[in-house]
Amino acid sequence: MKFTKMHGCGNDYVYVNCFVEQVADAPYLSRVVSDRHFGIGSDGLILIKPSEKADFTMDMYNADGSNSQMCGNGIRCVAKYVYDYGLTDKKNITVESGGSVKYLDLNVTDGKVTEVTVNMGTPITKPGLIPVISDKKQVIAEPLLIDGNTYEITCVSMGNPHAVVFVEDTKAVEIEKIGPLFEHNEIFPERTNTEFIHVIDRKTIDMRVWERGSGETLACGTGACASVYACILNGYTEDTVTVRLLGGELKIQYDREKHTIFMTGPAVTVFDGELNVN
Numbered sequence: 001m002k003f004t005k006m007h008g009c010g011n012d013y014v015y016v017n018c019f020v021e022q023v024a025d026a027p028y029l030s031r032v033v034s035d036r037h038f039g040i041g042s043d044g045l046i047l048i049k050p051s052e053k054a055d056f057t058m059d060m061y062n063a064d065g066s067n068s069q070m071c072g073n074g075i076r077c078v079a080k081y082v083y084d085y086g087l088t089d090k091k092n093i094t095v096e097s098g099g100s101v102k103y104l105d106l107n108v109t110d111g112k113v114t115e116v117t118v119n120m121g122t123p124i125t126k127p128g129l130i131p132v133i134s135d136k137k138q139v140i141a142e143p144l145l146i147d148g149n150t151y152e153i154t155c156v157s158m159g160n161p162h163a164v165v166f167v168e169d170t171k172a173v174e175i176e177k178i179g180p181l182f183e184h185n186e187i188f189p190e191r192t193n194t195e196f197i198h199v200i201d202r203k204t205i206d207m208r209v210w211e212r213g214s215g216e217t218l219a220c221g222t223g224a225c226a227s228v229y230a231c232i233l234n235g236y237t238e239d240t241v242t243v244r245l246l247g248g249e250l251k252i253q254y255d256r257e258k259h260t261i262f263m264t265g266p267a268v269t270v271f272d273g274e275l276n277v278n
């Protein structure tokens, strides 16, 4: 089976063109290819498929095989793949993910996509829709006890769940220890992605992330969007913010009039390969 290894700010996935390839058990395949010793090595698997309501469908799986509704770094790489590999010649495309259609603008240099702007849609803060168990109308700076320490969480969905925590120093976060404790906390019926944010100034934040189903990744596009909206809800930043991640930078813009978030960032192809799928 042919695949392409790509990344957005170091958040790397194995991409399979399902217009050509057949994938019988995607959760199993994601676990296999994601293993960084016995497989290809990635944060998960992304299948590119036809769609009845958009130009393409993105079907995304975390390293543990769990399916997610949306992947920000992944959808930028899907855009790069379909343009660079000739599945489209359009520079404005639509991609369906988790049932919702996203609009993407492709920045092409020398015939290849280098950067993509994605309309990531409306941030969701209603607890029942994130989902997070809470009797509040919004979970903004609410206390949560993790490993004997009380953290303040702000919860936002970008189609997938995020708990945003503000810290003084992201390097000091013991992410391997507390990340899983947030991910599997009982208040998150579908688990959660958790972002640890240090606000540098009103236009810049520093972010680390423990992803649902993949552990710490070098970047998280939906997490960056959720984090910027959490900053705005808490009054920490303006509406346009540069998010500094371990693997690179994303530009996030909140459009107040449209109540919509836009993400701009890179997409990189690393290599093409062939996998022996027995």
Ligand SMILES: N[C@H](CCC[C@H](N)C(=O)O)C(=O)O
Residues within 6 Å of the ligand: 011, 062, 067, 068, 069, 070, 071, 072, 073, 074, 160, 161, 193, 211, 212, 213, 214, 217, 219, 220, 221, 222, 223
């Ligand atoms: N782990 C996430 C999916 C990948 C999101 C992330 N890689 C991004 O770029 O948005 C979840 O289960 O909701």
